[in-house]
Amino acid sequence: MQSPGPTLVWLRRDLRLADQPALQAACERGGPVIPVFIHAPEEEAPWQPGAASNWWLHHSINALDHDLRAQGSRLILRAGASLDxxxxxxxxxGATAVYWNRLYDPAIVLRDPDIKAGLRADGIEVHSFNAHLLIEPWEVATGQGRPYKVFSPFWKACLQRGIDRDPLPAPSELPRPEAWPDSLNPEQLGLLPAIDWAGGLRATWTPGEATARERLEAFLDNAVRAYAEGRDRPDQDGTSRLSPHLHFGEISPRQILRALRQAGLHPDSGGPEAFVRELGWRDFAHHVLYHFPHTPEQPLNPRFEAFPWRQADRDLRAWQRGETGIPIIDAAMQQLWETGWMHNRLRMVVASFLTKNLRLHWQHGAHWFWDALVDADLAANTLGWQWAGGCGADAAPYFRVFNPQTQGERHDPDGTFVRRFVPVLKDVETRYIHAPGAGGARGYPAPIVDLKASRQAALEAFEAVKNH
Structure with missing residues (x-):
């Protein structure tokens, strides 16, 4: 029997060897397997990857190529229109098949079926797979057959369907072609910044599948049992920090679930259950984005089209630079700038401050996070910012306005986090460390907004929208 021709495995945000359905299926098909990455950011416009994401992608590609070469394979890099x-x-x-794993961003959802149809019209075998989510967006629906807009019933439906499936092992061997096609090197993709601002990212992160596994193992050994409480403490190492590894597919949610069980951690109670729910929120974000593809630009709740957002460039710049005079806000924004990441509790706090105390459009925050986060994910970014702005799925009630001073006192009680990222405050007494203006510390700005008055103004604006 004649061996099938080579299979191209088109890799996108699935930069791993284990639990890799497209790669596994290509190996099972028989014939040479050629892993390919195509750099075509314009096809994801207007949400092509930002600067921090590109930094991660460069190093993740390098890591995957290293892992492939250890198995006698390699990653072929190209740039240009994907179908061409x-x-x-x-x-x-001479490839006769192209396999890939599915993505769910609106631009990709529009693009991929056209590529599939075009290749099939050429006589090429094409298959796509789920490697990214526990439950794909179309696999659950309300009793009326509609998409979910509230997390709790969505997650209940997912659990009833079943989320725990065996992850695939890494292929034991990757059949090589007789000759490899030409490849660019990662530097030619232009992913790294021309002016090197990424020192903090290098000091904080090591992209790649191996590091993702190590980070998961460390989390399961230490923080996961106390995760339900510890995840709210930015002054402690209480979170997994797996989000960028998940976004780029260096680890899969199925691998995480299986690792929990293998470690004897039951994902139905305590810290493990709270952590698994975060994987559920990740699926929910993709569910909402898939069914409501307009939400990166427009509110899910159309009444918010009439919301009276302020125009205040100076306030926006102060927020972006961490110069608001509100210590926990400024520390969080400095953490984002220095490390390309922000603690999840603080993402909610700074988003509430921007959209409610400053009453600036949530889109300003969404775009800033998009460029600055190494884990910038369109589904999570959109859901999170619309949640904070009160205009999206399962959104925070309009009257919920986080008090950043209270949040700092509760979740960074000794000021450890603030002192780390706002060193001008390192000698301020703990009782003043979270006060607006931080007790008049020399070199620290006065608050740009009065928290009480701005909260009241936000409530009045939201009330007007509610009655619109």
Missing amino acids: TLRALIRET
Whole structure:
């Protein structure tokens, strides 16, 4: 029997070897397997990856190529229109099949079916797989057959359907072609910043599948049991920090679930249950984005089209730079700038401050996070900012306005986090460390807004929208 022709495995945000359905299926098909990454950011416009994401992608590609070469394979890098590039690779390699794993961002949802149809019209075998989510967006629906807009019933439906499936092992071998097609090197993709601002990212992160596994193991050994409480403490190492590894597919949610069980941690109670719910929120974000693809630009709740947002460029710049005079806000924004990441509790606090105390459009925050976060994910970013602004799925009630001073006192009680990221406050007494203006510390700005008055103004604006 004649061996099938080569299979191109088109990798996107699934940069791993284990639990890799497209790669596994290509190996099972028989014939040479050619892993390919195509750099085509314009096809994801207007939400092409930001600067911090590109930094991560560069290093993740390098890590995957290293892992592939250890198995006698390699990652072929190309740049250009995806369909044209795949067709060129098919001509160069004699490939007869293209496999990939599905993504759910609106631009990709529009693009991929056209690529699939075009390749099939060329006589190429094409298959796509789920490697990214526990439950794909179309697999659960309300009793009326509609998409969910509230997390709790969505997650209940997911649990009833079943979320715990066996992850796939890494392929034991990757059949090579007789000759490899030409490849760019990662530097030619232009992912790294021209001016090197990424020192804090390098000091904080090591992208790649191996590091993702190590980070998961460390989390399961230490913080996961206390996760339900510890996840709210930015002054402690109480979270997994797996979000960028998950976004780029260096680890899968199925692998995480299986690792929990193998560690004897039951995912139905305590810290493990709270952590698994976060995986559920990740699926929920993709569910909402898939069914409501307009939400990166427009509120899910159309009444918020009439919301009276302020225009205040100076306030926006102060927020972006961490110069608001509110210590926990400024520390969080400095953490974002220095490390490309922000503690989840603080993401909610700074978002509430921007959209409610400053009453600036949630889109300003969404775009700033998009460029600055190494884990910038369109589904999570959109859901989170619309939640904070009160205009999205399962949104915070309009009358919920986080008090950043109280949040700081509760979740950073000794001021450890603030002192780390706002060193001008390092000698301030603990009783003043979270006070607006931090007790008049020399070199620290006065608050740009009165918390009480701005909260009242926000409530009045939201009340007007509610009655619109």
